[in-house]
Amino acid sequence: MPRQWIHSSRERDAEATPPGLPGLTGVDHIGFTVPDLDEATRFFVEVIGCQYAYSLGPFRSDGTWMAEHLNVHPRAVMRELRFFRCPGGPDFEIFEYEAPGRHTDQPRNSDIGGHHLAFYVTDLDAAVAHLRRHGVRVLGEPTASSGPSEGQRWVYFLTPWGMQLELVSYPHGKRCEDGAPARLWQPSD
Template sequence: MTRSHGRGLPGLAGVEHVGFTVPDLEAATRFFTEVIGCELVYTLGPFRSDGTWMADHLNVHPRAVMQRLAFFRCANGPNFEVFQYESPDQHPVPPRNSDVGGHHLAFYVEDLEVAVAHLRAHGVTLLGKPTESTGPSAGQRWLYFLTPWGMQLELVSFPQGKAYETSLDQGGGGGVRLWQPELPDHSQQ
């Protein structure tokens, strides 16, 4: 059955994966599995082309080589497709949020303080201290941190929900609720 809302992509079901490039796939695999807790599902590669396939299909330099890629499953949310490339025109510094193309990955955690302590114990660079959001995001706490190669990540937690949800519960706010992870029910323990 094709889903259609009268606008956008016909059949859109959600975000299947987020892809990003790292300088060292082995080191990134250790970080995502041992520190974050993702599961490595599979790897493949290398891929290269003597023609223009890489430029035509992936918008990278024609002589770029995708050394390897790995797919990770990180609890409840989109999968990660993580690449290691070699390219004559490669820019080795990750973009900041303020750069065009800047981005970050946010991990929802049940207890922000416990997760922050875990990152500290693993020597992860934390950016500032946990921050409490205001406005429609009130009820949310968050903290940015960096991977060993400088990619920006975030911890986020809002166990009691966010302020904007109150208007939804009262029939306002356009009726759209942001995606949230399904948390385990600990009440039976």
């Protein structure tokens, strides 16, 4: 087989295969670990408005299964996990673990592994008032974005255990939607 033909065939195959994960259709769930699963359940059901779906556990392993499959200490015990349906999706898989040497501090956004969950709301001011009525720590006042995110307002808040969450709203869209090469996903999609 001529070398040129093999090279050209590979190029054609690469062009025919779209980049990324084959069959990707969206985000199924977001999983995170909390220090107290009952406290997290109350918060996500009573304050955020998620619906409890089901629970599993406990899980432990005498071998290396936990380390090999979950990247946790081999003697870690996943006491329980609970699944919640979040309005507008995705679902949440919330864990409570016992594990030797585990870190108990919440990462900040600036830390490696730092993160936050952002909830889209149609009325940011009403949502902030709701959080405050429930005694939730809201970080500052809502901020109006500029640049490509113009049209958006947002504010961070903390769960009782210090996890960072965000409210975001852009009921009339964001400036980046005008002529952008890719339109960002929106809950209304």
